[in-house]
Amino acid sequence: MAVIDLGRRRLLGGAMVFGGAMLAGTPAFAETMTATGAAERRLAFRNVHTNERVDARYYGPSGLDHQGIAEINHGLRDWRTGQTHVMDQDLLDLLGDLRDRLGLAPRRGFDLISGYRSPETNGRLKERGGAHSGVAGKSQHMLGKATDIAMPGVPLATLRAAAYTMRRGGVGYYPRDGFVHVDTGPLRTW
Ligand SMILES: [Zn+2]
Numbered sequence: 001m002a003v004i005d006l007g008r009r010r011l012l013g014g015a016m017v018f019g020g021a022m023l024a025g026t027p028a029f030a031e032t033m034t035a036t037g038a039a040e041r042r043l044a045f046r047n048v049h050t051n052e053r054v055d056a057r058y059y060g061p062s063g064l065d066h067q068g069i070a071e072i073n074h075g076l077r078d079w080r081t082g083q084t085h086v087m088d089q090d091l092l093d094l095l096g097d098l099r100d101r102l103g104l105a106p107r108r109g110f111d112l113i114s115g116y117r118s119p120e121t122n123g124r125l126k127e128r129g130g131a132h133s134g135v136a137g138k139s140q141h142m143l144g145k146a147t148d149i150a151m152p153g154v155p156l157a158t159l160r161a162a163a164y165t166m167r168r169g170g171v172g173y174y175p176r177d178g179f180v181h182v183d184t185g186p187l188r189t190w
Contacts, residue, residue: 041096043072044109045149050079055107058092076115076147085116085144090184094168095147098182101162102154113148113179117141140170146183148174156180164189 041059046052054075056068072092077084099108117125122139140146151159156173160180163171172181172190 040106041093042068042106043092043095044107045075045095045112046109047075047079047112049113052079053109055109058089076112076144078116078118078121080121081118083116083118085118087116087144088184090168091145091147091182094166094182094184095149097166097168098159098162099151101166102151102158104151104154108151110147111150111152111179113150113177114141115147116144140183140185143185145185146170146181148179148181150179 039061040057042055042057044053044055046054052075054071056071056075057065058068058072059065060068069089069092073084073087076087095110096106099106099110117139119142122142141148149159150156156175156178160171160173163180163182167187169182169184170186170188170190174181
């Protein structure tokens with residue numbers, strides 16, 4: 001993951017960014033954060049199925065906060081099977097930026113309907129069909145790159161519109177089920 005990021009940042013930002021990241025001993029991800037001017041990056045959410053809450057910092061003044069990232073990964077685990085996955089850090093940024101774009105405070109929590117999904121869970125949901133028609137054979141949820149979310153107090157259509165304008169991956173709208181799917185896969189909408 002870090003290697004891939006380094007490669008991409010190098011392409012985007014040139015050798016200076018790459019060199020800086022190496023000197024600091026942190027992945028290019030940290031450089032990205034510094035570039036945005038944010039000293040701290042947080043995510044908060046509540047799993048609507050288990051009512052479990054997470055409010056963690058994943059990036060601080062000295063770089064990635066690995067304990068916070070572990071808490072977030074745990075919170076985004078497949079709650080049906082208990083399996084944890086290393087979530088895509090771009091997804092954490094996407095969620096944080098989405099919240100910021102809505103003008104909400106860093107500790108305002110999303111409602112989390114679905115995060116990581118194990119192959120077993122994905123297969124079961126696919127068989128069952130119904131609610132999540134976005135359950136595909138190669139779901140971004142299985143790659144740790146997707147969440148199904150809502151934001152209490154924010155109309156679902158507003159959340160969708162904000163995600164659309166970010167153009168950072170897939171955005172699916174499920175008004176009947178009360179959530180928006182966002183992922184860091186290819187740019188697409190449904
Ligand atoms: Zn989804």
